[in-house]
Amino acid sequence: MGRKIIRNSERCAGCSLCVLACSAANFGVFSLGKSYVFLERDDRTQKFVLTVSEECTLCGECVRACNYGAVEYGDENPAR
Numbered sequence: 001m002g003r004k005i006i007r008n009s010e011r012c013a014g015c016s017l018c019v020l021a022c023s024a025a026n027f028g029v030f031s032l033g034k035s036y037v038f039l040e041r042d043d044r045t046q047k048f049v050l051t052v053s054e055e056c057t058l059c060g061e062c063v064r065a066c067n068y069g070a071v072e073y074g075d076e077n078p079a080r
């Protein structure tokens, strides 16, 4: 069974640490624009929306960086 990064946007505080952690781990820079996880704010709901790129290497740095439990490892097909 594969693993993937699960996003719990409801818990996200918008601190961007996950974005920077991914950027540092995968690109060697601290950049909000150079990362496999992206953060946007929904203008209507005012909630943060996380997107994980298909190029995500599952390194787990975003999971370790988040203090809010908003990104975690999960099973690709939890129903199986």
Ligand code: SF4
Residues within 6 Å of the ligand: 005, 021, 022, 023, 025, 026, 035, 036, 037, 052, 053, 055, 056, 057, 058, 059, 060, 061, 062, 063
């Ligand atoms: S698990 Fe994926 S999204 Fe998270 S830091 Fe690693 S490459 Fe980036």
Ligand code: SF4
Residues within 6 Å of the ligand: 011, 012, 013, 014, 015, 016, 017, 018, 019, 039, 048, 050, 065, 066, 067, 068, 069, 070, 071
């Ligand atoms: S997922 Fe966690 S680390 Fe990333 S912006 Fe939201 S609260 Fe911060």
